[in-house]
Each structure stands twice: as structure tokens, then as C-alpha cells.
Amino acid sequence: MRYEWLDEYLLSKKGVTKDLQKDWNWVRYQIGGKMFAAVCLKWESNTPYYITLKLEPAEGEFLRKQYEDIIPGYYMNKEHWNSVKPDGKIPDDLLKDLLDKSYELVLSGFSKKQQRELLGISCCGTECGKCSFYGNMCEGCNECRGKVFHAPKGKACPIYACSVGSKKLRNCSQCEQLPCAIWRNTKDPRLSGEAFEKDIAKRVSNLKN
Numbered sequence: 001m002r003y004e005w006l007d008e009y010l011l012s013k014k015g016v017t018k019d020l021q022k023d024w025n026w027v028r029y030q031i032g033g034k035m036f037a038a039v040c041l042k043w044e045s046n047t048p049y050y051i052t053l054k055l056e057p058a059e060g061e062f063l064r065k066q067y068e069d070i071i072p073g074y075y076m077n078k079e080h081w082n083s084v085k086p087d088g089k090i091p092d093d094l095l096k097d098l099l100d101k102s103y104e105l106v107l108s109g110f111s112k113k114q115q116r117e118l119l120g121i122s123c124c125g126t127e128c129g130k131c132s133f134y135g136n137m138c139e140g141c142n143e144c145r146g147k148v149f150h151a152p153k154g155k156a157c158p159i160y161a162c163s164v165g166s167k168k169l170r171n172c173s174q175c176e177q178l179p180c181a182i183w184r185n186t187k188d189p190r191l192s193g194e195a196f197e198k199d200i201a202k203r204v205s206n207l208k209n
Helices: 006-011 057-066 092-107 112-119 159-167 181-185 191-206
Strands: 016-021 028-029 036-042 048-054 070-072 082-083
Touching: 006 016, 006 028, 006 092, 028 092, 036 092, 036 112, 048 057, 048 092, 057 070, 057 082, 082 092, 082 181
Parallel strands: none
Antiparallel strands: 016 028, 028 036, 036 048, 048 082, 070 082
16 A cells, blocks of 8 residues: 555544454544544455545545546445545545545534544643643533633633634634634733743644644
């Protein structure tokens, strides 16, 4: 297979797990137990013969007309799934884009709260599991619906209130104003200006990767 980067690329995505479906001899990549990509292996050699992924029907149909190396999903629903020949001529950047879209399509099938939990981050990109207050002073942003320990009593953090409460977004990555004034107005007083900017950059990275 020419796309040697595929396994590492998919496993680098948040919340992704991998298994072997023995009955089919498929290596499956899943999020929340739902498959978004698979490498179909030949029985006799265990070498890839198709890379299968999900796309919006109109885009899948368009791409199949443009590239002979993209066909209707092998042993899958032909409207929503597409299979790519692993030794074909599909550019690497295009395949990465298609895999990203497949991941996003399957992820978007969960509720927004479930999406945040699967991604393992809060709406502002904080990795709650790495916070020293998690499980102690705070049960986590996703679990308490933004009513974290540092928010006004009985109210959600202003970032959560805006992103999830008002705009009904999965998280701030879907907002064109990221990072906005609300982010900067919720500075942790323990952080220096430089440390705060690094914290913002890290959280933006968590949301976009």
C-alpha cells in the first residue's frame, strides 16, 4: 500500500480505536464504537485491497466520476460509503481530506455532549483529565455542563454558556471568533500573561487537531 502513513494518521485523531474484524479481515477505525474507516485485507496475504470511508452521497458520487480509483463502498452501503484502491493514484492530501470528512460525519452522529466526551476535551479545548482539580474540586466540564469550580456559583463558565448554551456548538472550534474576548476575559489569575497565551494556543490546538 502506498499510503503508509494511514494507520498513524487515523490513530492520531482524538477518541479513535482500532480493531480487526476477523469475519471480514478488515482493520476497522472507530470512534464511539462506530466505524468511520477500514482497511480491507486480502485473506491469502493480509495485504490491503481497499480503504473504505464514509462521505456525503453527493460528494462520493462526484469523486467516483473524477477518479477511477474510487468506487462504491465494498460490501457497504453504496450511497454513503466509498472504497479507495490502496495502490492507486489518489493524492495523499485528498485521501487525508476524505478520511477527515468520514471521521467528522460519524462523530457528528452523536449528541454534542457525547462528541465532547469522545474527544476528551471541554468546549474550550481543556483536557479535563489532565487537570489537577479533575475528580477532586471539579467533576469535569462535560459532566457538570460547564458549572465548573471556578464559575459563578450555580452558573456555567462564560465560555460554555456562549459556545454550548447560546450557540449550540459542539465546542469553540466551530466558532469563527476563536479565540474570542470571552476566552481572554476568563484568564486564570495564577497564570502570567505569557503562560496564559501558551495555554490559549494549546487549547486552540486541542480543538483543531
